[in-house]
Amino acid sequence: MSDGPGRIAPKRRPGRRLATASEAGAPTGSATSTRAASAPLDRRSLERRPPDDVRIRTRALTKRYGDLVAVDRLDLDVKAGEIFGLLGQNGAGKTTTILMLLGLTEPTSGEAWVAGLDPTRGPLEVKRRVGYMPDSVGFYGDMTGRENLRYTARLNRIAPAEAAATIEVVLGQVGLADRADDRVDTYSRGMLQRLGIADALVKDPDILILDEPTTAIDPLGVGEILDLLRGLVRERGLTILLSSHLLNQVQSVCDRIGIFASGRLIGQGTMAQLAARFGDGTGHLELGLDVDDPATAERARALVAAVDGVTSVRTGATPSDPWVVTVASAPDAKRVRIAILAIVAAHALPLTSIREVVPSLEDIYRRAVALPAQRGPEVAA
Amino acid sequence: MTETTAALPARRARSVPRAGWMVVAGKEFGDHLLSARFIVLVIVLGLAAAIPLYFAAAAIREVASSVTDAQAVFIALFWLAPDVGTGGITLPSVVGFLGYVAPLLGLAFAFDAINGERADGTLPRLLSQPIHRDDVVNGKFAAGLSVIGLVLVCVVGGISAFGLIRLGIVPAAPEVLRIVLWVLVTFIYVSLWLAFGMLLSVVVHRAATSALIGFGTWLLLTFFGGLIVSLIGGVIAPLAGTVEEQLRNNSLQEGLRRLLPDTLYREASLTLLNPQVTSVSTPATIGGYEQAAQRIPSLLSLDQSFILVWPQVVGLVAMTVACFALAYVAFMRQEVRA
Numbered sequence: 001m002s003d004g005p006g007r008i009a010p011k012r013r014p015g016r017r018l019a020t021a022s023e024a025g026a027p028t029g030s031a032t033s034t035r036a037a038s039a040p041l042d043r044r045s046l047e048r049r050p051p052d053d054v055r056i057r058t059r060a061l062t063k064r065y066g067d068l069v070a071v072d073r074l075d076l077d078v079k080a081g082e083i084f085g086l087l088g089q090n091g092a093g094k095t096t097t098i099l100m101l102l103g104l105t106e107p108t109s110g111e112a113w114v115a116g117l118d119p120t121r122g123p124l125e126v127k128r129r130v131g132y133m134p135d136s137v138g139f140y141g142d143m144t145g146r147e148n149l150r151y152t153a154r155l156n157r158i159a160p161a162e163a164a165a166t167i168e169v170v171l172g173q174v175g176l177a178d179r180a181d182d183r184v185d186t187y188s189r190g191m192l193q194r195l196g197i198a199d200a201l202v203k204d205p206d207i208l209i210l211d212e213p214t215t216a217i218d219p220l221g222v223g224e225i226l227d228l229l230r231g232l233v234r235e236r237g238l239t240i241l242l243s244s245h246l247l248n249q250v251q252s253v254c255d256r257i258g259i260f261a262s263g264r265l266i267g268q269g270t271m272a273q274l275a276a277r278f279g280d281g282t283g284h285l286e287l288g289l290d291v292d293d294p295a296t297a298e299r300a301r302a303l304v305a306a307v308d309g310v311t312s313v314r315t316g317a318t319p320s321d322p323w324v325v326t327v328a329s330a331p332d333a334k335r336v337r338i339a340i341l342a343i344v345a346a347h348a349l350p351l352t353s354i355r356e357v358v359p360s361l362e363d364i365y366r367r368a369v370a371l372p373a374q375r376g377p378e379v380a381a
Numbered sequence: 382m383t384e385t386t387a388a389l390p391a392r393r394a395r396s397v398p399r400a401g402w403m404v405v406a407g408k409e410f411g412d413h414l415l416s417a418r419f420i421v422l423v424i425v426l427g428l429a430a431a432i433p434l435y436f437a438a439a440a441i442r443e444v445a446s447s448v449t450d451a452q453a454v455f456i457a458l459f460w461l462a463p464d465v466g467t468g469g470i471t472l473p474s475v476v477g478f479l480g481y482v483a484p485l486l487g488l489a490f491a492f493d494a495i496n497g498e499r500a501d502g503t504l505p506r507l508l509s510q511p512i513h514r515d516d517v518v519n520g521k522f523a524a525g526l527s528v529i530g531l532v533l534v535c536v537v538g539g540i541s542a543f544g545l546i547r548l549g550i551v552p553a554a555p556e557v558l559r560i561v562l563w564v565l566v567t568f569i570y571v572s573l574w575l576a577f578g579m580l581l582s583v584v585v586h587r588a589a590t591s592a593l594i595g596f597g598t599w600l601l602l603t604f605f606g607g608l609i610v611s612l613i614g615g616v617i618a619p620l621a622g623t624v625e626e627q628l629r630n631n632s633l634q635e636g637l638r639r640l641l642p643d644t645l646y647r648e649a650s651l652t653l654l655n656p657q658v659t660s661v662s663t664p665a666t667i668g669g670y671e672q673a674a675q676r677i678p679s680l681l682s683l684d685q686s687f688i689l690v691w692p693q694v695v696g697l698v699a700m701t702v703a704c705f706a707l708a709y710v711a712f713m714r715q716e717v718r719a
Contacts, residue, residue, distance in 0.1 A: 095718070102509055104717045124511045132509040138502025142412075154404045155510035199506065 050113050053080045055239040061110035063096050070096040072263040085250035086243035088260030094243040131200030135212040141185030145195050149202050156203040170198040189216035210242040226253045251361040261369045275359045278367045283333035285325040288353035300349050307339045401512030405520025413528045418489050429482040430540045433475045436463035438547045455552040458544045460654045476650045487574025488595040490525040493588035505717050518712050525575045537564050555683050563653045569697045570646040576704035583711045606641045632665035649693040656680035
């Protein structure tokens with residue numbers, strides 16, 4: 001559709017940069033301290049601005065609280081129209097990173113660009129374009145869900161009639177339309193998170209930053225929410241940055257993933273890239289064989305094990321369980337699979353299925369955080 | 382394209398850009414008006430003003446003869462401390478009662494302004510909207526001021542109406558002006574407590590604790606403040622020695638008492654409301670005493686009364702600004718996730 005990612009670039013762009021400069025002069029905490037130096041810095045940061053398709057970029061972004069390094073020299077790139085997952089244990093620096101991207105916390109050093117803007121100098125313009133849902137999101141309990149969203153719309157200077165229409169749509173999208181006029185203090189945790197996502201969408205953002213968006217939502221609801229996020233990216237070209245420690249969710253929805261450990265990004269890339277980087281290099285195939293008598297099974301095992309590149313064949317505990325074939329190097333898996341199929345055909349083995357086993361994110365994550373941190377952040381583009 | 386996006390209206394026409402603090406203030410003002418504490422405070426304050434007024438109206442007949450000028454009779458309702466019954470119990474005046482209770486008004490609308498948002502988890506969400514960080518404190522302070530102004534005008538208007546009916550005297554224009562000025566001074570005094578409550582709500586992380594500290598401070602300053610200051614004053618500047626020394630030390634003690642906002646407010650109110658008051662300080666020299674004794678009792682005009690309490694008013698404003706500035710700076714420096 002024509003309203004793809006390209007739609008975002010021209011909208012409310014012209015003239016905004018001037019507004020940003022004047023906003024930086026207003027007395028917010030972060031702005032005042034940099035006001036004196038802002039003129040030359042602005043020119044420099046404009047020169048170093050990332051290309052338009054990189055919606056979020058950080059370079060050597062660092063945040064220290066006293067001796068504690070919460071975020072350590074972070075280099076992050078999130079491209080337009082992708083869902084990027086930040087993965088990491090509690091206290092790994094995910095939330096601090098997000099707060100710096102929104103200009104809610106000032107970085108100790110390093111640079112960041114969000115939608116082409118510096119969040120420390122133009123926080124208002126960044127916040128106008130970024131929908132943010134904090135972890136353990138809260139709402140005013142004595143107001144209804146709809147009233148809460150209306151307040152957000154007013155803070156974003158959206159005209160009332162337009163706001164009412166938008167609120168109706170986003171409430172429907174997160175599945176809260178029938179509870180919208182109940183007081184928020186009657187909501188469950190999961191409903192609050194749904195409302196939080198709706199709240200982030202009210203301002204019609206270009207970028208969505210979600211901090212632990214689905215921790216309290218029931219499994220079926222999570223499916224709906226993840227579908228919604230995918231839909232937003234597909235139809236409206238949103239860029240989504242989400243942090244989570246729910247590995248299978250991240251795996252299922254994110255295009256690329258960044259793994260955090262104690263303030264450092266120890267890897268970023270697609271699942272395949274991460275698997276290549278943090279895997280042990282071996283590949284795995286799963287064979288389903290319908291063999292009952294041990295003699296045939298043993299013959300089949302020997303034949304498969306003889307294929308070039310196969311290091312081991314593990315039969316199942318019971319005859320009906322699939323076998324796991326380990327291949328010495330992952331790229332060889334395809335060739336091995338073809339070879340096995342040829343053997344099966346030649347020897348008339350009762351094969352029912354064969355598939356390559358992709359390592360789960362959990363496996364990758366375990367290996368990644370277990371690696372010594374000295375390897376440092378490598379950017380796998 | 383599916384219906385989800387088709388239904389989203391095009392976001393081009395932004396409404397008139399209102400300042401962020403106005404949006405925050407509007408929401409907070411609405412919240413305050415609908416809150417239980419608003420109703421409770423209007424009742425408490427109304428009673429605190431109406432009860433002494435009722436007795437003052439009864440006692441005013443005796444006083445009326447001593448009040449030389451008719452234009453000062455109506456306003457005597459506010460400053461007259463009436464004797465009740467035969468036991469010689471003297472009730473505080475309307476001004477006295479309001480002086481005790483009014484700080485509650487300020488504290489009640491501010492003690493949970495910021496830490497309440499923190500507790501609800503709404504602060505990060507609020508700050509991630511396109512508003513400046515100070516819009517939050519400014520908006521909340523503005524909303525508090527509006528509510529205070531509203532309550533004060535309502536309460537004073539109400540008791541004035543009551544006095545009108547009961548006394549049957551129509552106040553003259555200077556009297557009305559005096560009442561308006563007094564309401565203004567009361568407003569400033571309550572704003573001081575509002576700013577103080579705001580400061581507590583920023584610095585103290587739990588709303589209950591900040592309420593406790595606020596009300597504790599109110600109790601201490603309003604009821605024991607005078608005692609404590611007299612105690613300190615008695616040590617630093619005892620009322621002993623020659624007459625000159627005693628007079629000098631007395632005015633020193635008076636200065637110490639004026640560190641209490643409560644004292645400033647009372648001096649300003651009584652002088653503004655009662656044209657018979659011709660000085661706020663006791664003379665510091667014998668000469669001054671002689672002069673005061675020789676003065677012919679007369680009524681001060683409004684501008685003269687106002688000039689007399691100008692320092693008190695400025696003092697109250699300065700304290701309010703200082704409290705708010707502290708709250709502001711503390712909030713700006715705080716981490717969002719503190």
